[in-house]
Amino acid sequence: MNRVLRAGRMHLVHPLVILGIPWLVVGISFAINVAVWHLTPAGEDDGGFSGGILALYITVLVVYVQAVTQLLPFSMGISLSRRTFYLGTALVAAAQALLYGLSIAVLVAIENATDGWGAGLSFWAPGVFEVDDVFLQILASGAPMLAFMSVGIGIGIVHQRWGQTGTWGLMIGTLVFFGGLAILISLLEAWRTVGDWFADQSTLALTAGLPLAIAAVVALISYPGIRRVVP
Amino acid sequence: MTAPRTTAVATVDDVTMRFRGHTALDAVTTAVEQDSITGLLGRNGAGKTTMMQLLTGHRVPTSGRIEVFGAQPYENDDVLRRTCFIKEGQRYPDHFRVQDALGAAAMVFPEWDDDLAASLLRDFDLPVKRPVKKLSRGMTSAVGIIIGLASRAPFTLFDEPYLGLDAVARQLFYDRLLADYAEHPRTIMLSTHLIEEIAPLLERVLLIDRGRVLLDADTESLRGSAVTVTGPVGAVQAFARQHDPLHTETLAGSSRAVVRIGGAADRRAAAEQGLTVEPTSLQQLVVAMSLQTPATRAPIHPVDLEEVSS
Amino acid sequence: MNEEAGPIFRQVAAEIENAIVDGSLAEESQAPSSNELAAFHRINPATAAKGLNQLVADGVLSKRRGVGMFVAPGAREQLLKRRRTEFADQYVRPLLTEAQKLGISTAELTAMLTTPEDPR
Numbered sequence: 001m002n003r004v005l006r007a008g009r010m011h012l013v014h015p016l017v018i019l020g021i022p023w024l025v026v027g028i029s030f031a032i033n034v035a036v037w038h039l040t041p042a043g044e045d046d047g048g049f050s051g052g053i054l055a056l057y058i059t060v061l062v063v064y065v066q067a068v069t070q071l072l073p074f075s076m077g078i079s080l081s082r083r084t085f086y087l088g089t090a091l092v093a094a095a096q097a098l099l100y101g102l103s104i105a106v107l108v109a110i111e112n113a114t115d116g117w118g119a120g121l122s123f124w125a126p127g128v129f130e131v132d133d134v135f136l137q138i139l140a141s142g143a144p145m146l147a148f149m150s151v152g153i154g155i156g157i158v159h160q161r162w163g164q165t166g167t168w169g170l171m172i173g174t175l176v177f178f179g180g181l182a183i184l185i186s187l188l189e190a191w192r193t194v195g196d197w198f199a200d201q202s203t204l205a206l207t208a209g210l211p212l213a214i215a216a217v218v219a220l221i222s223y224p225g226i227r228r229v230v231p
Numbered sequence: 232m233t234a235p236r237t238t239a240v241a242t243v244d245d246v247t248m249r250f251r252g253h254t255a256l257d258a259v260t261t262a263v264e265q266d267s268i269t270g271l272l273g274r275n276g277a278g279k280t281t282m283m284q285l286l287t288g289h290r291v292p293t294s295g296r297i298e299v300f301g302a303q304p305y306e307n308d309d310v311l312r313r314t315c316f317i318k319e320g321q322r323y324p325d326h327f328r329v330q331d332a333l334g335a336a337a338m339v340f341p342e343w344d345d346d347l348a349a350s351l352l353r354d355f356d357l358p359v360k361r362p363v364k365k366l367s368r369g370m371t372s373a374v375g376i377i378i379g380l381a382s383r384a385p386f387t388l389f390d391e392p393y394l395g396l397d398a399v400a401r402q403l404f405y406d407r408l409l410a411d412y413a414e415h416p417r418t419i420m421l422s423t424h425l426i427e428e429i430a431p432l433l434e435r436v437l438l439i440d441r442g443r444v445l446l447d448a449d450t451e452s453l454r455g456s457a458v459t460v461t462g463p464v465g466a467v468q469a470f471a472r473q474h475d476p477l478h479t480e481t482l483a484g485s486s487r488a489v490v491r492i493g494g495a496a497d498r499r500a501a502a503e504q505g506l507t508v509e510p511t512s513l514q515q516l517v518v519a520m521s522l523q524t525p526a527t528r529a530p531i532h533p534v535d536l537e538e539v540s541s
Numbered sequence: 542m543n544e545e546a547g548p549i550f551r552q553v554a555a556e557i558e559n560a561i562v563d564g565s566l567a568e569e570s571q572a573p574s575s576n577e578l579a580a581f582h583r584i585n586p587a588t589a590a591k592g593l594n595q596l597v598a599d600g601v602l603s604k605r606r607g608v609g610m611f612v613a614p615g616a617r618e619q620l621l622k623r624r625r626t627e628f629a630d631q632y633v634r635p636l637l638t639e640a641q642k643l644g645i646s647t648a649e650l651t652a653m654l655t656t657p658e659d660p661r
Contacts, residue, residue: 003308003312003339006338006339007339009338010335010338013324013326013327013331013334013335014326014327014331017326070322070324070325070326071324073321073322074321074322074323074324074327074332074335076289077316077317077318077321077322078315078335078336078339078340078378078382079287079311079312079314079315079316079339079340079384080308080311080339081288081306081307081308081311082306083306083308084308227306230284230289230290231289231318231322267587268585405583406580406583409579409580409583409584409585409586410580412586413575413576413579413580413586414576416586431542431549431582431583431584431585431588432583432584432585433585434585434587434588450585450588451548451549451550451588451591452548454547454548454549455547455548502635502638503638505642510546510547
């Protein structure tokens with residue numbers, strides 16, 4: 001356990017990388033959105049929201065891809081097992097997701113209190129992701145974050161284990177899978193059923209349950225992959 | 232004579248490692264003795280790095296069994312915490328400065344010695360605040376050497392540890408390694424092409440070629456085990472035939488041969504047959520053995536090797 | 542140490558013997574430790590220890606527990622005696638072999654030995 005904590009600490013050697021860059025990116029995105037909302041009538045209709053926060057989630061994903069590709073070879077170089085590195089990384093991801101959820105919940109509260117930064121902007125919890133309870137908001141913002149981290153770790157592992165070829169294969173495979181799924185749903189004329197299914201789900205199931213399930217499934221698939229990495 | 236030690240830190244039992252299309256290690260069996268310095272020698276592609284990767288759990292053998300500290304090293308934290316593997320071309324995270332890399336190593340190696348790391352930093356004159364990525368090839372090697380020595384890991388492996396290091400820095404490495412090893416005996420395995428330089432430090436030699444073990448012996452007995460004889464072609468041939476010729480060159484009626492012999496009596500015999508007899512260094516022996524084609528290779532008699540030093 | 546001069550432990554032993562023979566390492570004085578020898582010659586400490594142990598086995602050095610190794614009383618005389626007996630083997634015999642190869646007669650050889658500076 002001790003070694004797992006130490007493996008986790010290795011991610012925080014330069015916290016600016018893992019914490020600072022995502023907030024820098026989303027900060028810029030936020031500033032642009034606030035400016036646009038103030039200059040244009042975008043926020044005049046009720047429910048005007050921006051997808052700008054996606055920048056934060058995607059940057060975090062990239063950070064975690066790099067966390068694996070950069071730190072895994074070094075961690076193994078100083079005699080940490082793959083499992084220890086994996087658990088340490090998962091621990092940091094879980095803690096960070098919680099922290100990010102908390103931060104976003106606070107920002108959502110400010111957003112709501114200031115009438116969308118004075119411009120009716122719904123930036124930090126757009127659309128379905130906005131829930132009415134602070135604690136649930138932490139979950140609704142944090143759980144998708146964990147899913148993005150898990151996917152990032154998964155991509156990093158594929159890159160470490162199967163190289164460039166593996167990464168491209170993963171991207172093409174994912175595209176083919178979802179494309180095939182879309183064609184299948186079209187052939188079965190089942191789009192309405194799919195839509196109904198989503199509509200039937202509670203907000204919490206969509207914003208927290210589904211992302212947490214994705215995070216867990218990706219994590220379970222990634223683990224056998226990391227066990228086969230040769231640094 | 233010291234009594235033969237029976238304690239092995241690592242055992243390799245009939246290990247074969249196959250990659251797509253080629254066999255990196257072929258039915259290798261050996262043991263690494265506790266508190267010794269072993270030289271892992273061989274040509275490029277002989278299987279040295281694969282051997283070290285197997286010993287440190289970075290790879291799993293295709294068949295056979297590897298044990299380090301009595302257990303399989305793969306994903307075994309209990310074994311790994313006592314093992315330090317400094318590999319050639321170790322990658323460091325882009326944003327890690329020298330002090331970050333050392334700090335991380337200090338966290339995970341239970342026997343880590345901060346004072347030793349600090350004095351080695353001074354010896355190698357490394358800028359602690361510079362990113363490892365920005366260091367020269369030799370300085371990056373020095374970072375690895377510092378981690379390897381300061382870790383004081385009971386089983387430390389260096390794979391080509393001094394790429395790009397100048398002669399002064401290499402001398403420093405040998406000196407500091409010896410000094411610390413004398414104070415804190417541990418098991419060290421080193422792979423290198425600079426055999427001449429490292430030879431006096433080695434207690435044992437493991438020579439592999441094309442994935443097979445050519446030599447697995449104590450260095451001192453090897454030093455007397457081969458001679459270079461020079462003289463008329465006929466006389467050299469006659470002497471070589473009685474023993475184990477490794478490599479022969481001929482020019483204008485005279486030959487020079489590296490020959491494995493049984494002991495001092497054979498050396499005298501060669502002299503009495505009118506041949507010039509010179510001792511063969513470890514490097515010459517390794518080169519001569521590696522140059523032999525597998526077909527001409529005589530079977531290895533480990534018994535012969537042990538006899539020489541009496 | 543010379544990589545090309547056979548086993549290093551013998552070279553270590555020979556060097557200590559030389560120091561005893563020429564008097565720089567007096568009888569009853571302490572011999573260098575294996576770690577000192579290892580650091581000085583840049584050799585494996587086990588190899589240095591092997592050299593020392595050989596001298597102990599030969600009765601040249603004696604072990605004092607917890608203190609170190611000391612030159613045994615009478616070691617110098619013992620070494621001189623041994624070297625005298627080895628002299629014929631190591632020096633005279635090669636001399637005779639080479640002389641024979643060159644066709645130098647025993648009489649000529651004797652003459653050379655008695656007046657070595659004679660330019661033939």
